Amino acid sequence: MKRLIIIFTQIMLCILSVNAQLYLKAFTGYSLSLNTYKNISREIVNNIENVYPYTYKNGEGMNLGIAVGYQINKNLSVEANCNTQLFTTQKITIPSSIDYASNTQSFYISGIFGRLDYRHQIIQLSPQLMYRVNYHKINLYIKTGPNFISARSYISDYYKEFIFSETHWGFDYKDAESKRSLEGKWSIGLQSSFGIEYPISTKMTLFGELLAVNNNFHFDKSILQSYEIEGVSQINESTQTTFDFSSENKWDFSQIGLNVGIKYTF
DSSP, X not given: OXXXXXXXXXXXXXXXXXXXXXXEEEEEEEEEESSOEEEEEEEEETTEEEEEEEEEOTTOEEEEEEEEEEEOSSSEEEEEEEEEEEOOOEEEEEOOOOOTTSOOSOEEEESOOEEEEEEEEEEEEEEEEEEEEEETTEEEEEEEEEEEEEEEEEEEEEEEEEEEOSSSSSXXXXXXXXXXXXXXXXXXXXEEEEEEEEXXXXXXXXXXXXXXXXXXXEEEEEEEEEEEETTEXXXXXXXXXXXXXXXXXXXXXXXXXXXXXXXXXX
8 A cells, every 4th residue: 555655646746847837726526336235134033024235335335535636738637536426325224123122922034134334435546648629719628547445334233133142031122332444455446537628827727527347346355443342342352353344345435426626727
């Protein structure tokens, strides 16, 4: 990760060291997930089955970023883009038919029941090559390049814990809460854009662009941050809090979005 940031910083400094046709861009926008992760929660209570579908939306949120570029000639430019996403929190709530206040004759459950909140904290770095054509007063452009992504996910789970009773035959149902984070290393994909530039002065230009990102990210470990039952922590010195994932555990952060911003040419 540190090596990649150093390389990206060197690219930006090389661009900044050139005086002619240097420009700086700031932008914001919103992206939608292209490939949501779909799953189901299933329960059978007193021989009655209920199925609840739910989805995870990775790569969806408000974009916020900057870019540094150098215009090589009338048509070609190189850019170094960096952006993150805000407002990525999503909530999943799955009800249950189990009557916690009375004895249930039989039940089977799988999946999520209760409430699950999760959010992604991501950063994307993308060096890109841009091709621009002039059409009357506006410029049309396309750009593409590799997309490096780093992500961390924070998950909070609120549910009923089934604990075998010490006072009677059966289970007690107690309120439980757990918090964990998912972490991984940098992954590489592809980022492409199609945009329009409209000059408002000799140095300032407004732009808007359609963005497409194709990227899978591998979370390689899960870290348990807290685990409580009825407000009492269940973590002690012997509790395992770090769990490794297999190499096949990849999450799709592919997205499509719209960004708008302003460009300043030095």
